[in-house]
Amino acid sequence: MRLKNLGLVLGFLGFWLLYGVSFCIAYDVHHYSFILKETNFTRLCEEKTILTVNGMFPGPTIRVRKGDRAFVNVHNHADYGVTIHWHGVKQPRNPWSDGPENITQCPIKPGKNFTYEVIFSDEEGTLWWHAHSNWTRATVHGAIIIYPDVGVTPNYTYNAEEVIILGDWYKENLTTLVNAAAAVGIDPNVSDSYTINGQPGYPNNCSTETTYALPVQEGNTYLLRIVNAVMNTEMFFGIAKHNLTVVGQDGAYTSKFDTSYIMITPGQTMDVLLTANQSPADNYYMAASSFAASDAPYDETNTSALVVYNNSPSSILYPQLPLPNNTNAAISFTSQIKNSESVNLQEGFDERIIITVSANQLPCDLDKCDGPQGNKLSTSLNNVSYVSTSIDILQAYTRGLLGTYEELPHNPPFPGTNWTNIERDDPEYIFPSQGTKVLTIDYGKSIEIVYQGTSIGNPENHPLHLHGYSFYVVGTASGNFTEEAYKENLNLDNPPKVNTVGVPKSGWIAIRFVANNPGVWFMHCHFERHVTLGMATVLIVRNGTTEETSLLPPPVGLPECS
Structure with a gap:
């Protein structure tokens, strides 16, 4: 067994x-x-x-x-x-x-x-x-x-493995925080600390004695399975005096490369190798801190855990991570991530969808709004802020309930706009429409989606996650998307295969996939504050022509809507 x-x-x-x-x-x-x-x-x-x-x-x-x-x-x-x-x-x-x-x-x-x-x-x-x-x-x-399947091994070896989950901790009741913020149209307060495997760790209050510890043996190699479960912040992570070897991301293998730190967005996972090759007289902290290159508030604390060589160490060393606003450090890391093998994607595709990703505002319809200019905060994809429904989209789709949703434009409004050169509060762009809008695609089509970051509102990186699919990241660059920039940055040979991707602040990123998984699949920012405010849509992939290319029947006991 x-x-x-x-x-x-x-x-x-x-x-x-x-x-x-x-x-x-x-x-x-x-x-x-x-x-x-x-x-x-x-x-x-x-x-x-x-x-x-x-x-x-x-x-x-x-x-x-x-x-x-x-x-x-x-x-x-x-x-x-x-x-x-x-x-x-x-x-x-x-x-x-x-x-x-x-x-x-x-x-x-x-x-x-x-x-x-x-x-x-x-x-x-x-x-x-x-x-x-x-x-x-x-x-x-x-x-x-x-x-891997029995008898199959990856192209690396290790002696033991450890799950490392980056999270955060809120002292107050989170539902209370979220509801209070929604009542005045702003973001909830930031977390009070980050955590590694549930513990804030040194140097947070009352946390040194409960710091998570990973015992290691000198000379052994450990596979760290890192998950960023943080609610609203991209994270730098590293271990004092140790290099890490990246070998996987988002349930797929990458080409191996060494680094002194990683940058991981909410929703992403990363597999890295740690070799215990430092002085066994000392112990070493692993630590995580924010990457937050925007004006939005963020948790400025650090979290840490111990890499334990010795129960009586002569010293415990702390890593030096990039500063929170070090965009170059983030780009330097992510640009090294490639597929572990050559996939040689075709140049052509059936449809390109371009989606602008923006932080917005809406006119205040509450008793009071504490957002910019007395408005309330919002977010959007292609200038549409997603509105949730009382019945789920999958049931509406399979039961043919007309009027539940509409089609999201497959291109942004305002053709010819330089989306990275707009005044933050320009009234022509700051206010999105609202609606329950979806992207409908035929089964079997090869799709390219270009996510375009904008300078509207408060520009920042956005981790976009697509349910039901992994996709290839075929190109990215700063600035406005153009065919020239696309051709200069296109990688069809060994693009990384992921399910969550960071859309760069005031830049663009292009992904490819074949629509071979019929169904209803959520697409959204993995900053919880942004999906709450409407940075989402739904991908509907129609059934193919056979039973094997069509939706499975609904299960018994599906929760009722009310």
């Missing part, structure tokens, strides 16, 4: 008939039980109650092999509805279990349960799961480890 999770793993054999030849497809089936419940934790000298899975913060790790399936029965013992998303898992033909609230399902109501069928396909490496309703993912999240 390959793996055992909560006592039950079933081997499954299936047979496909293709051109008269039978193929035996074997995968393991794993069963997990997630109990959503309130649990007391003490951090930063104060106790508070947070929502957890199985009383853990972070939550349990799911372990599978490539191509396996997991059935996760989520029991909601909270006082409000919750959903769970399997971030980076493509879920072939199965958006029913993808999880975003009011996109592919309505929330699991208090006292109810729902079993997600998580279908793994070509993913390999580290992904993660998290709540996908309101801001509950702050404490409801955990790692997913996808090992």
Whole structure:
């Protein structure tokens, strides 16, 4: 038996008939039980109650092999509805279990349960799961480890592995913070600290004794599976005196390269090798700090954990990370990430979609607004701020409920605009329209999406995540997107394959994928404050012409909408 999770793993054999030849497809089936419940934790000298899975913060790790399936029965013992998303898992033909609230399902109501069928396909490496309703993912999240198939090994070796989850901690009740901010049209207060594996660590108050520790043995190599579960901040991460070797990102392998730090956006995962090759007389801090090259408020604290060579070290060394506004350091790191193999993408594609990504404002319709010029904050894609619906988009689509949504323009408004040279508060651009708008695409089409950052409002990097797909990053540059800049920066040979990508501040990034996964798939910024304000849309990929290229039927027990 390959793996055992909560006592039950079933081997499954299936047979496909293709051109008269039978193929035996074997995968393991794993069963997990997630109990959503309130649990007391003490951090930063104060106790508070947070929502957890199985009383853990972070939550349990799911372990599978490539191509396996997991059935996760989520029991909601909270006082409000919750959903769970399997971030980076493509879920072939199965958006029913993808999880975003009011996109592919309505929330699991208090006292109810729902079993997600998580279908793994070509993913390999580290992904993660998290709540996908309101801001509950702050404490409801955990790692997913996808090992290679039996007998297959990656092009690197290691002695042991460790999950490293970057998160954050709010002293106040997060729902209260979010609601208070929404009442006056502004962003919620920033977190009070970041965390590594649930602990703020040195130098945060009341945190030195509880700092997370990774024991190492001199000469051994450790695979660190790093997840950025932080709510609203891109992060620098490094370990004092040690280089890291990047080997994977977002459930796919990368070409190997050495670096003294990484930059990782919310939603991304990164696999790095750490070799314990420093003096065993000392111990060393791993640390994470903000990359926040904008005027938006951010948590200015650092979080740390210990790399322990010695129980009685002569000294403990702290890493020197790039400053929070060091855009060059972020670009220097991300520009090194390439695919582990040559994929040789074709130059042509069926459709190019260009999407502007902006921070905006809306006229105040509240009793009082504390945003710029007395307005309330908003965000948009192609100048449309997404409005959620009371029924999920997947059910509206499959049931043909006309009027639930409209088509999002496949190009920005105002043709010919230099989107990186607009005054921040220009009234022609600052106010978006509002609506429930989607991108509809035919099955099998090759698609290129160009995300264009703008100088509207408060320009900054935006981590864009597309559910149901991994995609190739084929080009990026600063400034306004042009064909000339595109050709100069195009990489069709070894583009990295990811599911979450950082749209550069006042720059652009181009991605490619084939629309071969029918269904309804959320596309949104992974800054929680931005998706809350409308930086989102939905990708609808129509069914193909066969049963194998069409949506699976809905599962039994899908949560009811009300």
